[in-house]
Amino acid sequence: MQAHKERLLHGTARARDAWPPHLLQSCALATKEGARVKQAVVGLLAHVDAGKTTLAEAMLLAAGAIRTAGRVDRGDSHLDTDPMERERGITIFASQASLDWDGTHIMLLDAPGHVDFSAEAERTIAALDCALLVVGANDGIQGHTETLWDLLRRHQVPTLIFVNKCDLEHPGRSALMADLRARLSPVCLDGAAFASGDPTALEDAASADEAALDEYLETGSIAPASYAKLVAERSVFPVFFGAALRNNGVRELLDALAALAPEHSWPTAFAARVFRISRSDRGERLSWLKVTGGTLRAKMMVEGADHGAPWAEKINEIRLYQGKRHETVAELPAGSICAVTGLTRTMPGSALGAEAAAPRPLLAPVLSYQVIPAPGTDASALVRALRELASEDPLLGVTWHEQLQEAHAQLMGEVQQDVVRELLRDRYGIEVEFGPGGILYKETIVEPVEGVGHFEPLRHYAEVRVQLEPLPRGTGMQFGTRCSEDDLDRNWQRLALSNAMERDHAGVLTGAPLTDVRITLIAGRAHAKHTEGGDFRQATYRAVRQALMTAREQGACVLLEPWYRFRLVVPADKVGRALTDLTRMAAVFEAPEAAGEMATIEGVAPASETGEYGLEVARYTGGRGRISLELEGYASCHDAEAVIEAAAYDPEADLPNTPDSVFCSHGAGHTVKWYDVPEHAHTTVDPACLRPWRPADAAFFTKRP
Structure with a gap:
């Protein structure tokens, strides 16, 4: 005492x-x-x-x-x-x-x-x-x-x-x-x-x-x-x-x-992980991080990677915050958290120094909204502002639809809408509204497929061959190479893979983002005189797209939708109504479990079907029932044919994501349709010459050949 x-x-x-x-x-x-x-x-x-x-x-x-x-x-x-x-x-x-x-x-x-x-x-x-x-x-x-x-x-x-x-x-x-x-x-x-x-x-x-x-x-x-x-x-x-x-x-x-509270023994080599990006009242970019090894010092250079490409920047200030107030310190030991200024390329989840790469986030937005700017707003300024906000929050997805001339944002819900709206107004002077939310679908493949892309207008040259392989649900995208450096120099391989990693790849069923696919570089060719960096970007994009079109012809493309895990609690006399609703919603569920006057039903259901069902439950149970939802992950779309038909997406008409290639003939470039590209390609793949798969990680981009 x-x-x-x-x-x-x-x-x-x-x-x-x-x-x-x-x-x-x-x-x-x-x-x-x-x-x-x-x-x-x-x-x-x-x-x-x-x-x-x-x-x-x-x-x-x-x-x-x-x-x-x-x-x-x-x-x-x-x-x-x-x-x-x-x-x-x-x-x-x-x-x-x-x-x-x-x-x-x-x-x-x-x-x-x-x-x-x-x-x-x-x-x-x-x-x-x-x-x-x-x-x-x-x-x-x-x-x-x-x-x-x-x-x-x-x-x-x-x-x-x-x-x-x-x-x-x-x-x-x-x-x-x-x-x-x-x-x-x-x-x-x-x-x-x-x-x-x-x-x-x-x-x-x-x-x-x-x-x-x-x-x-x-x-x-x-x-x-x-x-x-x-x-x-x-x-x-x-x-x-x-x-x-x-x-x-x-x-x-x-x-x-x-x-x-547990105690830790931290390694001596400097390491840190960024968990938040924000702006100070004066507009300074703040990287919030936890030091997980060694000592963090002001004015020190720290190293990280952006989509596999390494970078190094200097930390200016180390700030310790107490609510809104802060003070600066000269150094900080492992186990501490702080905010630092001076870093421009960090993102939430960035690993600094010796820190290992972060695991893939479990949570992700499942709704996409059109961002409608006020009349007279510069569309490019809006997209730049949205992408800057997305650099602070990687789960704020931003897409520019060239054909529709529309910006779309992937968000978690209506409250986040309000936050994005206010940030755009207060920070950038841009007034926006949001259109109705739609489900954020994704696409994947179920069988391996190869693709080739060629880009050869006059005085340009690059060709890329890739293999696309399906990955387990929830894995996300992976990138790597099996290409021999005798066939394609390491620097060109790095360029092709960094190009593949720098963007989301659109699927060919509805144009939804591609996920759960491994993209492997298996062959490529450059020209000693005419190849420039942008040539490999074009060839890589076209190779991935050509592979997806081939998969589509083979029936190997699949549309995915988000599914929620639900827990529905209703009075015992309302179980019949609940089961009817869940069946209509294409839900998969366990048998109800009774506990006194209430019954509980657990299972999974498509996010597109849950909608405002929570309000409906409250109505038909007199306020006694409730449903709780959490994202289970992406799985096959329960009504894929209807969604694909409604999207009316033409992958060949999507010119920014064209599957076709450009070859040179008689001194001029000409377009070759995607299905004819393999016959015109300049590269071949000898399976005996392929190297073991190597991930496109920081070591691949930094170590010398």
């Missing part, structure tokens, strides 16, 4: 508006005795209205990092600093703050809670040492809560759970724990019960791990270090209860974070 009082006094003594000096010296992170202070990046995640930002304010106040707690409803919270966030009362952009508690330096990242900004939350998760998942006691686990849980599992982030708003009406602590165990994990553990030595909680923790069980059987308890190890290994998930607005349970939660 005395130690607890001393800790509280220590935190209160630091309460002031100015930054505590030790936060500016986080590169040292040392106590008076010279021992290194434990530090951890802790993410706050929740579904909207769970009280996550209120909890962050209460934690900062309890630790003495701020003098007074802000309120979301008053628009003065320390972490929701953007005007759009304060106007809407929701977190849109991940924000940073720091506090110290019981010898642990905790760097908080407040991630967005609205489903439209799930991608921002996923990028934040990749930077975490530990996560704090907030669940509202009054409304329980939501569909988005389960999506966040899946992301935490995918990134293997140790997680604590805080059940907030326990001062409001709720089903009771036991019922809440039962729901957490049923919906999230059976090893959700009452953290307070464990701390008090409750035998049931101890047994639950011990049963999660063989070593912990042996310790419990021998000693009748589990040591704090063993408990922390269970949490770090995601063997148990401690659950705490409270009400952040009333400061109930906040200090106990901080105690647990300080004791259970």
Whole structure:
């Protein structure tokens, strides 16, 4: 108890508006005795209205990092600093703050809670040492809560759970724990019960791990270090209860974070990962990153890769943010998060230095909207502005339809629409509206196919042969080479592959983006005098397109659509209506499971069919039913023929994506139709001469032949 009082006094003594000096010296992170202070990046995640930002304010106040707690409803919270966030009362952009508690330096990242900004939350998760998942006691686990849980599992982030708003009406602590165990994990553990030595909680923790069980059987308890190890290994998930607005349970939660946040041993070589790109109030481009190795220093050169092409830039400033305020530091150790200026080629997910490439994001937009500019707006300026915003958010897809002279944006939902609209107006002075949203389809192939592209107008020359192979669903695009350097010099191979990687390739069924395909360079030819860089770009584009047209003729092209995993809860007497609806929607589902007066149906359904079904459920169940949705991934389109017919897409008329080639004859270039190109091609492929497949990664683009 005395130690607890001393800790509280220590935190209160630091309460002031100015930054505590030790936060500016986080590169040292040392106590008076010279021992290194434990530090951890802790993410706050929740579904909207769970009280996550209120909890962050209460934690900062309890630790003495701020003098007074802000309120979301008053628009003065320390972490929701953007005007759009304060106007809407929701977190849109991940924000940073720091506090110290019981010898642990905790760097908080407040991630967005609205489903439209799930991608921002996923990028934040990749930077975490530990996560704090907030669940509202009054409304329980939501569909988005389960999506966040899946992301935490995918990134293997140790997680604590805080059940907030326990001062409001709720089903009771036991019922809440039962729901957490049923919906999230059976090893959700009452953290307070464990701390008090409750035998049931101890047994639950011990049963999660063989070593912990042996310790419990021998000693009748589990040591704090063993408990922390269970949490770090995601063997148990401690659950705490409270009400952040009333400061109930906040200090106990901080105690647990300080004791259970995992410690890391970082490598000595510099490495970092970018998790966010933003702009300061003065328009400076900020790259938010986590240092995962060595030491980050101001004015140092850092290396990265853009679509496989290496680059090097100098960092100007290293900034530590506390809400909206920031201070600069000269250097920062591994394990820290910060924002840096000076980097122009980074994107969310960029790996710097020795950091490994990021895993492919799980979340992606499934809706595409026409961007309608105000009369008199320069279309090229609009597209440039959208693409600059897309460089800050890679899941904001931007497409320019040349034939229609229209810009289209791929977004997560209507709230993100509002954010993009306001950013375009405030930053670029461009007023836009959005047309009706449509499903973002994709295309792939189911059989390998070869393609060849030739570009030879007068005084130009390049030819490229590629092989396209199908990949498992959700893999995305891969690029590599099997071409011998005796047949095509490494520099030309690098150019062809960088050209292939620099754009989305349109499919030939509806013009939708190509996905889940490996594109391999297998042959090529250049001219010693006439070949220029742009020649290989044209030849590569045409080779990929010619391969897709061949696949189309062979019936090997497939249209994909997004599918949602759903959980539908309805009164037992409405199950028949629900099953009829799901069958009509082409859903695939399990048999209903009854629990009292309610029944639950789980399965997958096409995103195109779910639409406003949530509102329909509320209507026919009198408000008692609900449906939660999360993106399952892309799969074959359930009504492909109808979608293809409605699109009326003519791949041969899509001139910016032509499958035809240009050959030179009698001193002039002439077009050869795609189906005749193989007969006119100058290259052949000898399978015996092909090299083992090599990915077009940073090593391929940087190492000397």
